[in-house]
Amino acid sequence: MRPILEFTGVTRAYGPRLALDDVHLALKPGELTFLVGPSGAGKTTLLKLINREIRPTRGEVWVDGIAAHTIKASRVSELRRRVGVVFQDYKLLPRLTAKENVALALQVGDLRVSDEQASERATDALEAVGLGDRGSSFPHQLSGGQQQRVALARAVVAQPPLLIADEPTGNLDVDTSWEMMDLFADIAAFGTAVLIATHNVEIVTRLQRRVLTLVEGRLVRDQPAGSTGRMAWLALS
Amino acid sequence: MAGVVVKGRFPRRRLFRVVTANVFRYLFRGAARNWLRNIGGTAPALSSMTLLLLLSGLVGMIGFALHNLEEAQAGQASLLHVYLRDAAPDADVGALWTRLAKDPRVASVMFTSKDDALRQAQSKPGLPQLAAATDYNPFPASLDVRVKNIGDVAAIDNLVRNDIAVDAADPTSYDQGAYQRIQTVLFGFAVAGFAFLGLLGFVAVTVTMNSIRAAIHSRRDEVTIMQLVGAPRWMVRGPFVVEGAITGALAGATAGLLAFGLAMLGMTQGSATFTQFAPGITVSVAAIAGAMVFAAGLGLGSGSSLLSVRRHLES
Numbered sequence: 001m002r003p004i005l006e007f008t009g010v011t012r013a014y015g016p017r018l019a020l021d022d023v024h025l026a027l028k029p030g031e032l033t034f035l036v037g038p039s040g041a042g043k044t045t046l047l048k049l050i051n052r053e054i055r056p057t058r059g060e061v062w063v064d065g066i067a068a069h070t071i072k073a074s075r076v077s078e079l080r081r082r083v084g085v086v087f088q089d090y091k092l093l094p095r096l097t098a099k100e101n102v103a104l105a106l107q108v109g110d111l112r113v114s115d116e117q118a119s120e121r122a123t124d125a126l127e128a129v130g131l132g133d134r135g136s137s138f139p140h141q142l143s144g145g146q147q148q149r150v151a152l153a154r155a156v157v158a159q160p161p162l163l164i165a166d167e168p169t170g171n172l173d174v175d176t177s178w179e180m181m182d183l184f185a186d187i188a189a190f191g192t193a194v195l196i197a198t199h200n201v202e203i204v205t206r207l208q209r210r211v212l213t214l215v216e217g218r219l220v221r222d223q224p225a226g227s228t229g230r231m232a233w234l235a236l237s
Numbered sequence: 238m239a240g241v242v243v244k245g246r247f248p249r250r251r252l253f254r255v256v257t258a259n260v261f262r263y264l265f266r267g268a269a270r271n272w273l274r275n276i277g278g279t280a281p282a283l284s285s286m287t288l289l290l291l292l293s294g295l296v297g298m299i300g301f302a303l304h305n306l307e308e309a310q311a312g313q314a315s316l317l318h319v320y321l322r323d324a325a326p327d328a329d330v331g332a333l334w335t336r337l338a339k340d341p342r343v344a345s346v347m348f349t350s351k352d353d354a355l356r357q358a359q360s361k362p363g364l365p366q367l368a369a370a371t372d373y374n375p376f377p378a379s380l381d382v383r384v385k386n387i388g389d390v391a392a393i394d395n396l397v398r399n400d401i402a403v404d405a406a407d408p409t410s411y412d413q414g415a416y417q418r419i420q421t422v423l424f425g426f427a428v429a430g431f432a433f434l435g436l437l438g439f440v441a442v443t444v445t446m447n448s449i450r451a452a453i454h455s456r457r458d459e460v461t462i463m464q465l466v467g468a469p470r471w472m473v474r475g476p477f478v479v480e481g482a483i484t485g486a487l488a489g490a491t492a493g494l495l496a497f498g499l500a501m502l503g504m505t506q507g508s509a510t511f512t513q514f515a516p517g518i519t520v521s522v523a524a525i526a527g528a529m530v531f532a533a534g535l536g537l538g539s540g541s542s543l544l545s546v547r548r549h550l551e552s
Binding site for chain 2: 051053073074076077078079080081083085091092093104105107108109111112113114115154158
C-alpha cells in the first residue's frame with residue numbers, strides 16, 4: 001500500500017539550529033500515529049512541513065503523491081486540501097456559525113459545491129462529532145471541547161486522506177480529550193491516516209497505537225502499534 | 238426510440254450558477270462586507286485619495302486648457318499681419334500680394350480692408366470705445382499671411398517690412414520671441430503639472446497600500462485560517478484587491494463628480510471669461526475628465542492593493 005505521507009532524509013534548519021535532522025518516516029492509510037517528544041523537539045516543525053507552511057532545508061516530503069518540498073506557492077492550496085488540520089487553539093472563524101465554518105472548508109476547496117450540498121455535508125460532519133444540534137451556534141457560544149469538535153468536523157468534511165493534529169487535547173479536560181481520541185480513532189478506521197502531536201502521556205500509553213518519538217529534531221524511536229509501554233515514554237520525558 | 242439517453246442541459250447551467258454564486262460570495266460580497274466593517278480604518282485613505290484625485294482632475298483639465306492655449310497661440314503666431322500704408326496704391330499692394338502668394342513658405346494670403354479691420358476690432362473687448370474716440374478709422378488695411386512653418390515667420394517679416402506698400406511705422410504684427418516665451422512658460426507648466434500628478438499618484442498609492450496592509454494585519458487570523466483550510470490564493474488575496482478597488486472607485490467617483498461639477502460651475506458662472514481662461518473646456522471635456530478620474534481611482538485602488546497584498550501576504 002502506497003504511503004499517504006513520506007519523509008525522506010528531511011532536515012529543517014533555523015539558522016544554525018536544526019529543528020529536524022534527517023527524519024525518515026512513512027504513514028499508511030488508516031494508520032493512527034502519535035508524535036511525541038519534549039517541547040522544542042520538532043513536532044510542530046514536522047507538522048508544518050506536511051502542510052507546507054515551511055519548506056525543508058534538505059530532503060523530500062511527499063503527501064498523497066504531491067511533492068510538498070518543491071510545490072509552487074500558487075499550488076499549495078491543492079496540497080492543503082488533501083490534509084485536514086486540527087489545532088490546539090481550534091482556529092475557527094468567529095464571524096461564522098459552526099456549520100458555516102465546516103462548510104467553508106468544502107466550498108473553498110471546490111467551488112462547484114452548492115450551498116445546499118455544503119450545508120448538508122457540514123450537518124453530517126457535525127452530527128458525526130456529536131454536534132448536530134449546534135450548527136447555528138457561533139464559536140464563542142461553544143465550549144472548548146465543542147469548538148475542537150467543530151474544528152475536527154471542518155478538518156474531515158472534505159474527506160482528506162491525511163489528518164494532522166497539533167496538541168488537539170491541549171486545552172481540553174480529561175473526559176473531552178478521550179471523546180476527541182475516540183473520534184480520531186473512528187476517522188482512522190475509515191481509512192484516513194491520522195498523525196497527532198501530543199504531550200498527553202495517558203492517551204499515548206493507553207491507546208497502544210504507533211508512536212514516533214522526536215528528541216532534538218531527530219526521530220529516535222518508531223514504536224509500532226501495540227508496543228507502547230509506559231516505561232518507554234518515561235525514559236524520554 | 239428506446240434506449241436513447243437524453244442529456245438535459247440543466248445540470249451544466251446549475252453548475253455555472255453555483256460556481257458564479259460562490260465566486261461572488263467569496264470575492265465580492267466578502268470584500269464589500271469587510272470594507273464596510275473596516276470603514277473607520279479606510280476613511281483616511283478614502284478621503285485623502287478623493288482629494289488627490291480631485292486635484293489630479295483639476296490639474297488635468299488645466300493642462301488640457303493650457304495645451305489648447307498653446308495651440309491657439311501657435312495658430313496666431315503663424316498668422317502674420319502685414320499692415321499697409323493708407324495711401325499705398327493698389328498696384329503696389331497687388332505686387333506685394335503676388336510676391337507673397339508665390340513664396341513656397343506661405344500657405345495663404347488674405348486681404349483685409351480698413352473697413353473689415355474696423356468691423357473686426359469692434360467685436361473685440363475694449364476696442365469699440367477706441368474706435369469711437371476718433372472721427373476717422375484708425376485701423377490699417379492688411380495682408381494676412383498664413384505661414385506654413387512657424388519658424389519661417391521671421392523670414393517673411395524680414396522680406397516684407399521694407400516694401401513700398403507697407404506701413405513704415407508699424408509694418409507687421411511680428412513680435413520676435415513672443416511665441417518662444419509662451420512655449421517656455423507652457424513647458425514649465427507641463428513639467429510642474431506632471432511632477433505634481435506623479436507626486437499625487439505616489440501619495441495615493443502609498444496611502445491605499447497602507448490601508449490594505451492595516452486590513453491584512455487586522456484580519457491576519459482569518460487569512461491564516463483560510464490558507465490552512467486550502468483556500469486558493471485568489472480567494473485569499475482577491476477580497477483585499479476588491480476592497481482596494483472599492484476604495485479607489487468610491488474616491489474616483491466622488492472626485493470625478495466634484496471635478497465635473499467645478500468645471501460646470503466655472504462654465505455657467507463666467508461663460509464669457511471662462512472660455513478665455515480655460516479654452517477648450519466644454520461639458521463633454523469635463524465629463525471625460527470626470528470619467529478619467531473615476532478610472533484612475535479604480536486603477537490606483539486595485540493596483541496599489543494588489544501591490545500591498547503581494548508584499549504583505551504570504552502564501
